Amino acid sequence: MNLTTPKALARLAGLLYLLLALLGGWAELGGRGSLVVAGDAARTAANIAGNESLFRLTMVADILMATVFVALGLVLHRLLHHVSERAATALLVFVSVGAGSILVNLTFQAGALVTATQPGHPAELVLLFCTLHQQGYVLGGVFFGLWLLPAGYLAYRTPMLPSVLGVLLMAGAAAWVADPLLAFGLPDAPEVIRTLVEVPTTVAELGLLAYLLIRGVRTPQGVDLPGA
Template identity: 60%
Template structure:
């Protein structure tokens, strides 16, 4: 596929899959069963909602796969505009997808301990510990989820394919993505409202990118098949 607009819309669909499957896994599947500070309730919830918890694990696997495919699609779309930035984006997305899958070991471990007969005597505390470790790993993974937006924002800022304002929004989103894990671990007693407010630019930036890819694709000005586009030597 060499049509930039079709590639952009494919990237938008993959981005939507990342948001949809990831949101289901984190906010619903794990959010339904995880009771912070209450090991017995958490373990009981996993046992009672085993199918939902398994679906959450599967959704995160699909999300990580979609994220990697998103990186490959954006690399194809952006490498003619700035090859180094496109390569950096792909590397960071691959690292992020790897981190997501590795962190799922804690989700799978909590499932095994809560529902597996071989682990019947392991105790509820271990279940809660594993889910807490997954939560912390999820927050730390925000570093890679934020950093891939930096080369994306840079290309959006420099390339005529996207509006400059979108590039600015993405760079701001990078800052807030990186700020969140710092606040979470350096100031654990910080009110949740503060972290919610910090995440607003992240949501605005990523939602803007998602909608732009889905609705507009890329700008019509200067759009031509990618196999006919020559890469500027300054971007190599």
């Protein structure tokens, strides 16, 4: 792949974005989701102790996800920095902080693993570590949202991407930030509200992922795209 062209950089960004989604989705839903039982400390501790390798693999997936996230930020910065250096730098900063929060949050999962695999472990402490990790995931959504704001601005400003995609990304950014605000500020709110808040984010991110993978970037007639 010739990475000196915008289209190649865009496709690479799409591949990294897809890998990011697969790693994060499997770790949170397919891995931990099958082991951690909300409200049941004994079963959670037993599941982790009996499936130590799987639990460790979810940590590996999150470490790789954080690494891929930074790589995605670097590629998008390279692709779009000519549109606005400040916005592209803000994107990279938010991505880096978001990736760092993923790694810091893994401390709680490591604590759950160490506790669950010790003889005579307190099951309640295992569940507490898992709960703190889950809450940290929600809080980390702030930076998963903030990086979409400069990304949306850049997409709106450049002729390489549809302006409507930029608007969707900025709306998705607001939704990402709104989710932890609802989770901690209005914990008794109906679950359907948080589900509805997730819709703009899902549409925006899937739209960006699909566009980068399938189209790459567009080349409007009469517009010279900068080289990488």
